[in-house]
Amino acid sequence: MTSLLIGAVLVFACLAVFLKDMLKAVLCLLISSIFLAIIFFRLNAPFAGVFEISVVAGLIMVLFIITISIVGPQDTVSEPTVPIAIFLVLFMIFSYLVNDGIVHLLTSEKFLANSKDYKRFGEALWLGRTFDIVGQISVIFAGVFVVLLVAGRRRNGK
Amino acid sequence: MVNNNLTDCWLLMHGAAALLFIGFYCIFARRNMIRLLIGLEIISKGICLLIICGSFPSGILVAQALVITIIVIEVCLMAVGLALVIKAYKQAGSIDIRKFANLKG
Numbered sequence: 001m002t003s004l005l006i007g008a009v010l011v012f013a014c015l016a017v018f019l020k021d022m023l024k025a026v027l028c029l030l031i032s033s034i035f036l037a038i039i040f041f042r043l044n045a046p047f048a049g050v051f052e053i054s055v056v057a058g059l060i061m062v063l064f065i066i067t068i069s070i071v072g073p074q075d076t077v078s079e080p081t082v083p084i085a086i087f088l089v090l091f092m093i094f095s096y097l098v099n100d101g102i103v104h105l106l107t108s109e110k111f112l113a114n115s116k117d118y119k120r121f122g123e124a125l126w127l128g129r130t131f132d133i134v135g136q137i138s139v140i141f142a143g144v145f146v147v148l149l150v151a152g153r154r155r156n157g158k
Numbered sequence: 159m160v161n162n163n164l165t166d167c168w169l170l171m172h173g174a175a176a177l178l179f180i181g182f183y184c185i186f187a188r189r190n191m192i193r194l195l196i197g198l199e200i201i202s203k204g205i206c207l208l209i210i211c212g213s214f215p216s217g218i219l220v221a222q223a224l225v226i227t228i229i230v231i232e233v234c235l236m237a238v239g240l241a242l243v244i245k246a247y248k249q250a251g252s253i254d255i256r257k258f259a260n261l262k263g
Contacts (some may be wrong), residue, residue: 002166002169002170006169006170006173009173009177009203010173010176010177010180013177013180013181013200013203014180016184016196016200017180017183017184017188017193017196017197017200022190022192022193025196026196029196029199029200032200032203033203036203036206039170039210040210040225043170043210043211043214043218044214044218045210045214045221045222045225047222047226048210048221048222048225051229052206052229055229055230055233056199056203056229056232056233059233060199060232060233060236063236063240064192064195064236064240066240067192067240067243067244068192070244070247071192071243071244071247071253078189078254079187079188079189079190080189081187082183082186082187084183087182087183090179090182091175091176094175094178094179118219118220120219121219121222121223123219124219124220124222124223125219125222125226128220128223129220129223129224129227132223132224132227136227136230136231139230139231139234140230140234142234143233143235143237143238146238146241147237147238147241150241150245151241151244
C-alpha cells in the first residue's frame with residue numbers, strides 16, 4: 001500500500017512537470033498533494049495531513065488557478081531540452097547515499113532531540129516550537145505586505 | 159498504520175528523494191515562471207515527507223510542528239511568487255523567465 005501511494009505521488013508530480021496544459025498540470029499537483037496527505041495520515045501524522053490537504057491542496061492550488069486564469073495558458077513559452085539522464089544519475093547517487101547512511105541518521109535517537117518529552121501535539125507546537133510560531137506570524141505579515149505592494153493598484157493612475 | 163519497520167522508511171525516503179529531483183529537474187528545465195513555482199512546491203513536498211518519515215514514530219509530534227511551519231512559509235512564498243508572476247505578465251506580456259534576464263536593479 002505504501003509503495004502504491006508513493007508511486008501515485010511520484011507519477012502525478014511527474015505529470016505536473018511534463019504536461020503542457022498548465023491547468024491540468026496544477027490539477028495533477030493537487031492530486032499528488034492528496035496522496036501525500038494520505039501517506040501522512042498513515043504515518044500517524046494527522047495534523048500535517050490536514051494542513052497538506054487544506055492549505056497545500058486547497059489554498060495554494062486556488063492561487064495557482066487564479067494566476068493561470070489571469071495570465072492565460074501561456075503555451076508559447078518554449079522550453080529548453082535538458083537531458084533527464086543527468087538527474088537520473090544524480091538521483092541514483094543520492095539514493096545510494098540515502099541507502100547507506102541517511103536512513104540510519106534519521107531513524108536514530110539524535111534526530112529531533114527532546115521529541116519524546118511531549119505527549120500531545122499542542123505541547124509540541126506551542127511549548128516546543130514557540131519561536132516557529134513567531135516566525136510564522138512574521139512571515140505571514142511579510143507575505144501580506146509584499147502581495148499588497150506588488151499586486152495592489154497604484155493611486156493617481158501611475 | 160504503517161509498521162515501524164525500516165522497509166517503509168526506506169521506501170518513503172527514496173520517494174522523497176525522487177520528489178526532490180523531480181522538483182530540481184522542473185526548476186532547471188522549465189522557463190515558464192508558474193512551472194518554476196510548481197517545481198518549488200514539489201521540492202517542498204519531498205522535504206515534508208522526508209521530515210515526517212524520518213521522525214516516525216518517536217518524534218512525530220515535533221516533526222508535524224516543523225511540517226506545519228514549512229507549509230505556512232510555502233504558502234507565503236507561493237502568494238508572493240504568483241503576485242510577482244502577475245506583475246511580470248502585466249509589465250512584459252509574458253511569463254518567460256528569459257525575458258527578465260537583463261533586469262538591472
